[in-house]
Amino acid sequence: MSPFVPGTDIRIEGRPGGPLSGLRFAAKDLFDIAGHPTGGGNPDWARQNPLPTRHAWAVQTLLDAGATLIGKTITDEVSLGILGENAFDGTPLNPAAPGHVPGGSSSGSASAVAQGFSELALGTDTGGSVRVPASFCGLYGIRPTHGRLNLTGMLPQAPSSDTTGWFARDAATFARVSEVLLQEKAAEAPPTRLVIAVDAFGFAEPETAAALEPMLDRLKALIPDWREEVLAPPGLVAWGRAQRTLQPVEAWETFRPWIERDNPRFAFSVARGLVLGAATPEAERGWAALTRQEVRGRLRHLLPPGTVLAMPTTPFPAPRAGLPLSALNPIRDQILSLCAVGGLAGHPQISLPGASVAGRPVGLSLIAARGGDTLLLRAALEMEKA
Template sequence: MPSPSTSSGQTGGLPYDRLGAFCRENHAVLPGAGQGPLAGLTFAAKDVFDIAGSRIGFGNPAWLESHPPAAITAPAVQLLLDAGADMAGKTLTDEITYSLSGQNFHYGTPVNSAAPGRIPGGSSSGSASAVAGGLVDFALGTDCGGSVRLPASYCGILGIRPSHGRVSLEGVAPFTWSFDVAGWFARDADVFASVDDVLLDDESESHTPRRLLYALDAFDLVDRDVADALAPAVEAAAGVIGSRADITISPDGLPGWYETFRVIQAWEIWSNHAAWIGEAKPEFGPGIRERFEWASRVTQAEVEAARIRRGAIVERIGSVFEEGDVLCLPTSPRVAPPVDAPTDELENRVRAQAMSLLCVAGLAGLPQVSLPLASLGGLPLGFSLVGPRGTDRQLLALSQRLMART
């Protein structure tokens, strides 16, 4: 297995990284196998994936200092290398991946090339920035509450949250065990699908979609101009699939589903990291600090009640889908906010509104693809397709067809 390069020059010194997307303190590059389905392509990996001989930073200096170099490279990364792709570097993440803004108190905010002066979204901020800015062909990220899907929307690229458990999380810094997935970004639909062929690596057939489900309550959560901007994408998807039905996903309201999600998420995060926080006493930036403080106060009774609610939600979502159904909804309630938006605004109101849409796939472990099929005021706006668990290939095939029409 090749060792990571940390030499100076183009890769080590990162003179091409005009976007601030790559890590510097623990930068590493890895050559691919030189042949295979991804030969000739470059990729980046979010700084949560183990790279043999390199340390994970997890978006926080204290984590970087308190953890040893990895002994082996994470299987998801190794699969891409074995398929011929070259790893250009490790990309920035929000602190401990516990944010959706893309702003890191310690390391800065990667540039959103598609929306200058606006945040890239997080927590897979560097990966999205590197892809949108053309530094790499595709990039790995992780997604718990929306950390691939929201940056994809903000940066005008393709992004996928696969079905829960579909891509290996071995050698990935832990966040939550019941929501985390490894996903990826690309600018090009064919490259996007090529990565799928490597990471999913199975022979399951892609069934033809039969009906587009339009989530009325999801579109009702966004402003009218957002819904109007997404209308052509909805029409295109319905045209490709052949039929459409309007449904309500959550009779109780999607904001209530988000509350269920965030309680379970907080409990799992604190369970994973309380001991390290107590020992390392890391400095967290605004928003992250308050979120960890809240997570530390979630009780066993609260999480048990939330898990019961989650069970009912999963059952409800399962009852919505029939074979061949694909659900559509806005990826985000808005375009990327300005980089100078108040922290409280980004970490509370903007986060809560986005998570009310993003929690659907997370709660049920469903695959979701965000496609750059809309814009508002000249800024990217993602359109999402969600399928039943295990229909990742169906969504990706449909995504290719839709992207080919643009």
């Protein structure tokens, strides 16, 4: 299926002579494009909210750098999803694993790049919405340091975790785009220390952990000073539970005025998530907030400047599309247990392609200290050459 929002036809030329001239990009349907509705994957959001009069910051920045916008891409409904299936707009094709989900919520953006419609695409990442589709579609994807990018014109979900992210098929393009959006060149030298999160590799399915071993070996050759550590002493599942507590609570707070004003339509799983967020007890919210502080302290300890941490991006490759709701909950919980570190800690994280299980891609993630985004760019460039 096409990665683009049905019924849209958008093309905006980039500024001639910019550093990204000649490249095409697509934008997730959470980013404002002047004169076009921001749908957010929900037909009532587009109908019940005004047309944007300005481009989102990320869209304008890429246009100013010379990239040409070619369309808006499908997203999980109001970005509340991790697999890439949308009850209204459909499920974009995962060309790396036909018949399997592309990952969400930046599903269409990943699909557009993976299918070759564009060289790059904008997504958003709250609980894993760039990292997961990057892993499932075999792409480079980044969740930058939380708070580093201007999010003006990007539809929020859970502001304490939301950030803009992006995809590319190769490291050179990925670095070019990243330097424009981060407004900083890739670090001149690769990381000097490597931490391998043994509990994260243990949490992944054995076939996935084994598939990532050759990439780990290349990484160790690039960074000889390496050691193994437990990422989450309380358990990755506890970290996942904290993110699954905080994120729906914030999502309810974000969308509550719209819901109470307009009573919009939602798919069952999305409505259920919002209801659960509204009903979360204060004690549970307090526990999750304390866990977030614990996660941030742990990452500060593990990641001094110059250090990167390696872990699987997802615990398995893309599941089959169209699974029943009863089968989806444990799949989502497993994925979010690995991805929770991003939203809780706010550290930059990239997913690198290069491994597969039964022909379906799986990504290797690298995490750096807050503000260490360009160190990850250098690591990506060096890994592609290794």
